[in-house]
Amino acid sequence: MIMMMGGAKYLVCPAQACIASWVTAVLLTSLCILFVESADGMRRAALGTTAAVAAAAGAYSTNERVVEQRAAQLEGLRASSAACCAGYPRTACGDTEALTSFDRPIVVEGLIDSWPALAHWSFAALRERIGQAEVDCGSSTGGVPFYLVAANAARPAGRVDLALYVFDDDFSDEGGKAGLLADGPGEGLPALTAGDVFAEGEAAEHTDRPVWRWLLAGPEGSGTIMHRDPWGYSSWNASLVGCKRWVLFPPSVARETLHPPRTDLLGRAVALLGLSLPRGAACFMEEVLPGLRGRDLGEVEIVQHPGEVVAFPAGWWHAVVNLDATLAVTESYGRARDLPLLLRELRTGGLAAFAAVVEREAAATRAPTMAAVAGRECTRARVSDRGAVSASTAVGGR
Numbered sequence: 001m002i003m004m005m006g007g008a009k010y011l012v013c014p015a016q017a018c019i020a021s022w023v024t025a026v027l028l029t030s031l032c033i034l035f036v037e038s039a040d041g042m043r044r045a046a047l048g049t050t051a052a053v054a055a056a057a058g059a060y061s062t063n064e065r066v067v068e069q070r071a072a073q074l075e076g077l078r079a080s081s082a083a084c085c086a087g088y089p090r091t092a093c094g095d096t097e098a099l100t101s102f103d104r105p106i107v108v109e110g111l112i113d114s115w116p117a118l119a120h121w122s123f124a125a126l127r128e129r130i131g132q133a134e135v136d137c138g139s140s141t142g143g144v145p146f147y148l149v150a151a152n153a154a155r156p157a158g159r160v161d162l163a164l165y166v167f168d169d170d171f172s173d174e175g176g177k178a179g180l181l182a183d184g185p186g187e188g189l190p191a192l193t194a195g196d197v198f199a200e201g202e203a204a205e206h207t208d209r210p211v212w213r214w215l216l217a218g219p220e221g222s223g224t225i226m227h228r229d230p231w232g233y234s235s236w237n238a239s240l241v242g243c244k245r246w247v248l249f250p251p252s253v254a255r256e257t258l259h260p261p262r263t264d265l266l267g268r269a270v271a272l273l274g275l276s277l278p279r280g281a282a283c284f285m286e287e288v289l290p291g292l293r294g295r296d297l298g299e300v301e302i303v304q305h306p307g308e309v310v311a312f313p314a315g316w317w318h319a320v321v322n323l324d325a326t327l328a329v330t331e332s333y334g335r336a337r338d339l340p341l342l343l344r345e346l347r348t349g350g351l352a353a354f355a356a357v358v359e360r361e362a363a364a365t366r367a368p369t370m371a372a373v374a375g376r377e378c379t380r381a382r383v384s385d386r387g388a389v390s391a392s393t394a395v396g397g398r
Contacts (some may be wrong), residue, residue, distance in 0.1 A: 047366035052230030071158035115184025160219035208354035223281035233332035251315030
């Protein structure tokens with residue numbers, strides 16, 4: 001086969017021509033996707049009235065086959081949750097040892113019972129309070145007003161815009177969401193995060209401290225793909241409205257095990273470019289997870305209910321599907337036991353200056369702690385010695 005390029009003739013075998021055609025098709029498809037996403041982003045940015053928002057919202061899921069597939073997939077996950085996730089033990093909020101030394105995911109009951117948010121938050125209530133405030137849904141075009149997020153969450157299963165899943169870290173007065181912290185999230189969960197090395201001294205207010213607290217708000221069926229949290233973080237997630245289905249795997253499980261190649265047309269096309277396309281959380285639970293069970297990988301499956309807190313150690317893989325429209329707050333923190341990992345992650349991630357601050361503050365905090373521990377050990381040793389002397393005297397007297 002002869003191809004013309006730049007006026008010159010090139011002899012190309014059929015196999016090369018086939019590959020070239022595939023690459024061209026993939027590139028054209030990618031350009032089309034980028035164009036559609038850009039057009040959608042500009043359309044969303046241009047929405048200016050409630051009527052326009054309502055009209056545009058109906059265009060997100062008009063394909064009835066896709067709507068039915070989404071609804072069936074979600075219903076299947078709900079139905080299988082009872083069998084797959086039942087029986088995972090709960091941890092009492094007063095179990096200090098379990099809250100600070102866990103090395104597997106835990107589900108804590110009663111930890112946020114005092115939060116006003118648990119009693120008063122709903123999509124409708126937050127729409128009244130922060131409806132005009134912009135929230136981050138990961139869009140490159142900027143924030144989305146919360147009233148659009150709330151309206152989307154009220155839509156029927158399968159017809160929601162899954163992209164409108166809020167991960168927002170702006171609780172500033174300027175962002176219009178500072179008042180939400182007074183409903184409990186501002187207190188954090190010190191029972192879990194005591195000794196957070198990122199919150200000690202100068203590190204707590206350092207400009208390079210990575211983001212660590214988010215408001216989450218998503219429609220049913222939305223979720224997060226299988227991933228690990230960055231920076232060596234451990235994390236907790238407090239559910240305030242709706243149920244979440246989790247699956248978690250220990251750090252020892254290889255990425256390739258959790259992200260096998262996709263076999264659909266788009267997955268195969270992207271693979272030709274040497275890339276991989278991850279599955280959504282619902283697809284992972286439906287397509288990949290069944291084949292991983294029974295392989296002694298150490299997976300944990302949980303259904304989290306409102307009022308429960310899920311916490312997991314650094315390095316654990318996790319994917320989450322919102323079985324209902326959900327509101328939650330999540331925080332990440334650095335446990336002293338993970339300090340070497342945290343410092344390594346910060347340095348390789350370009351935050352060496354912050355790593356130095358964390359290391360210095362951790363050493364300063366650890367010194368009095370170690371001195372106290374040493375004092376207790378000395379006291380225990382003296383008591384033990386006195387007991388030994390008394391015992392030997394008693395033996396001699398007999």
